[in-house]
Amino acid sequence: MIDxxxxxxxxxxxxxxxxxxxxxxxxxxxxxPIELIHALIDQGAGNxxxxxxxxxxxxxxxxxxxxxxxxxxxxxxxxxxxxxKVFPELYRSGKIELELVPQGTLAxxxxxxxxxxxxxxxxxxxxxxxxxxxxIRAFGGREYVMEYGLRADFALIKAQCADRHGxxxxxxxxxxxxxxxxxxxxxxxxxxxSIVELGExxxxxxxxxxxxxxxxxxxxxxxxxxxxxxxxxxxx
Amino acid sequence: MTMTAKKEKAPGWSREExxxxxxxxxxxxxxxxxxxxxxxxxARYVPEGRExxxxxxxxxxxxxxxxxxxxxxPELINAGKKAVTAIPGASFFHHAxxxxxxxxxxxxxxxxxxxxxxxxxxxxxxSTGAPDAIPAVGGAMDLVAGVPTxxxxxxxxxxxxxxKLVESCTYPLTGQGVVSRIYSDLxxxxxxxxxxxxxxxxxxxxxDYVQQRTGCKLRKGNGLD
Numbered sequence: 001m002i003d004x005x006x007x008x009x010x011x012x013x014x015x016x017x018x019x020x021x022x023x024x025x026x027x028x029x030x031x032x033p034i035e036l037i038h039a040l041i042d043q044g045a046g047n048x049x050x051x052x053x054x055x056x057x058x059x060x061x062x063x064x065x066x067x068x069x070x071x072x073x074x075x076x077x078x079x080x081x082x083x084x085k086v087f088p089e090l091y092r093s094g095k096i097e098l099e100l101v102p103q104g105t106l107a108x109x110x111x112x113x114x115x116x117x118x119x120x121x122x123x124x125x126x127x128x129x130x131x132x133x134x135x136i137r138a139f140g141g142r143e144y145v146m147e148y149g150l151r152a153d154f155a156l157i158k159a160q161c162a163d164r165h166g167x168x169x170x171x172x173x174x175x176x177x178x179x180x181x182x183x184x185x186x187x188x189x190x191x192x193x194s195i196v197e198l199g200e201x202x203x204x205x206x207x208x209x210x211x212x213x214x215x216x217x218x219x220x221x222x223x224x225x226x227x228x229x230x231x232x233x234x235x236x
Numbered sequence: 237m238t239m240t241a242k243k244e245k246a247p248g249w250s251r252e253e254x255x256x257x258x259x260x261x262x263x264x265x266x267x268x269x270x271x272x273x274x275x276x277x278x279a280r281y282v283p284e285g286r287e288x289x290x291x292x293x294x295x296x297x298x299x300x301x302x303x304x305x306x307x308x309x310p311e312l313i314n315a316g317k318k319a320v321t322a323i324p325g326a327s328f329f330h331h332a333x334x335x336x337x338x339x340x341x342x343x344x345x346x347x348x349x350x351x352x353x354x355x356x357x358x359x360x361x362x363s364t365g366a367p368d369a370i371p372a373v374g375g376a377m378d379l380v381a382g383v384p385t386x387x388x389x390x391x392x393x394x395x396x397x398x399x400k401l402v403e404s405c406t407y408p409l410t411g412q413g414v415v416s417r418i419y420s421d422l423x424x425x426x427x428x429x430x431x432x433x434x435x436x437x438x439x440x441x442x443x444d445y446v447q448q449r450t451g452c453k454l455r456k457g458n459g460l461d
Binding site: 031171207 | 292293294295296309310312313317322328329330332334338339358363368370371372375376377378382408409410411
């Protein structure tokens with residue numbers, strides 16, 4: 001029997017190793033798998049390369065993972081937001097590396113990685129500092145820059161509903177990077193707000209087919225990052 | 237347009253009036269992406285009777301106005317991470333699909349802010365290049381590369397009075413030759429193969445006034461004397 005359910009966030013992230021590349025879903029707090037991130041903080045793996053659109057806020061979730069010294073490099077499109085204090089300080093003091101990628105290029109690199117496409121050409125960033133040093137090629141009279149597909153050891157994502165095969169649905173704009181990250185990681189770990197019987201998710205509305213998912217853990221009432229930040233909470 | 241010089245305040249359009257003027261140029265049936273700040277306000281002013289669909293690049297087509305206080309959903313937000321609503325007929329999708337809409341030229345019009353625009357239509361709006369700045373680009377480079385019509389709404393000059401419309405940008409570029417039209421507080425200005433062309437002047441503003449506040453030569457459009 002295929003059963004991807006696993007008992008706890010701690011068990012789900014137990015084998016994330018030092019130096020791993022980890023895709024973490026979410027756009028700001030929407031879709032951030034905060035319980036899985038906190039389990040990774042407890043687990044302690046270090047020297048990680050983390051891919052996320054942002055760098056977290058306050059002192060919980062992704063920001064706490066960075067603050068805890070576990071992240072050597074961030075790959076993201078927008079590393080500063082209103083409440084992000086942790087990353088800017090570390091970046092300015094040279095303690096964390098940043099690879100800045102336009103948001104659409106970041107998404108396409110992840111999608112390509114998951115689809116077995118090693119590289120592709122895009123018009124985005126041509127003529128800007130973010131294309132410097134990259135291969136430029138003209139197609140149909142227009143210049144494009146080559147970007148590499150992005151694959152990872154692990155993905156941590158948040159879903160609304162899952163079944164034991166790993167079929168997933170999401171909630172509104174919390175979907176963002178999760179479906180493509182699920183495709184691009186060797187091991188995709190999902191926290192889901194509910195886990196239902198096979199067949200309860202209509203095959204017509206499955207967003208992520210279970211083949212892209214390895215582990216599913218139930219987190220029935222996920223914390224809301226902005227609420228934790230407003231309360232001044234820290235983790236651990 | 238009538239000229240009514242008011243001595244008591246600086247002439248020109250307010251932020252709301254700039255957004256309202258830009259809104260007149262959004263045709264019914266358009267798929268539109270609005271940047272953060274003044275561009276967001278354009279949605280309020282699109283003339284009644286035009287059905288316009290708003291895209292927000294974090295994964296929603298059919299974005300509606302902000303929700304009533306107390307009805308915010310932290311998982312229903314826009315690209316500025318502010319709570320929004322979804323209109324009837326809206327759809328949610330993942331980031332690669334969302335940026336395929338942008339990069340695949342499916343979005344018709346994008347309205348953005350600017351730090352500088354050059355007379356060749358180059359846009360700089362993501363970084364001052366200051367050495368201690370945290371670089372952050374988001375979706376700006378994707379939007380200007382992929383959306384066929386890029387409108388810019390911006391104050392004509394910086395807070396320090398420096399022109400933002402220049403011969404060539406000194407800040408790092410977002411994209412080359414991408415801007416179609418600029419709505420500043422002083423004028424509506426088109427990008428043409430010959431450079432900036434003034435299409436309309438704000439009330440109380442004459443051509444020379446705009447020229448004095450611009451970093452390169454302006455031309456008069458057909459609508460001006």
